[in-house]
Amino acid sequence: MEINLVELYKEMPDFDNHHEASLWFHKQFPNHVQFKEMDTINGTKVYYYHIIKDREAYEDYMQSLDSIEYDILSDKPFRSYSTVEISEDGGVSVTE
Numbered sequence: 001m002e003i004n005l006v007e008l009y010k011e012m013p014d015f016d017n018h019h020e021a022s023l024w025f026h027k028q029f030p031n032h033v034q035f036k037e038m039d040t041i042n043g044t045k046v047y048y049y050h051i052i053k054d055r056e057a058y059e060d061y062m063q064s065l066d067s068i069e070y071d072i073l074s075d076k077p078f079r080s081y082s083t084v085e086i087s088e089d090g091g092v093s094v095t096e
Helices: 005-011 018-028 055-064
Strands: 033-041 044-052 081-087 092-095
Touching: 005 092, 018 033, 018 044, 018 081, 033 081, 044 055
Parallel strands: none
Antiparallel strands: 033 044, 044 081, 081 092
């Protein structure tokens, strides 16, 4: 699955909060959005999601993070997902 960030940002509405943004991404990429973690930066909650582009490579990579030894032989694990950061006030940043 390819993600065109320019087109994505053009289509993306303004969000009032994290919940609205999260719902939008789940509707745009059904069964491809995975919540990863929440952090607080300068007093603002930020939620991190992965948009999974290559399920098999992504799952292999995530499972490998639990093992002591893992050899990364290509950039395929890193290309298997894009990261979405959504702040509690609805601000969004996407990286490939």
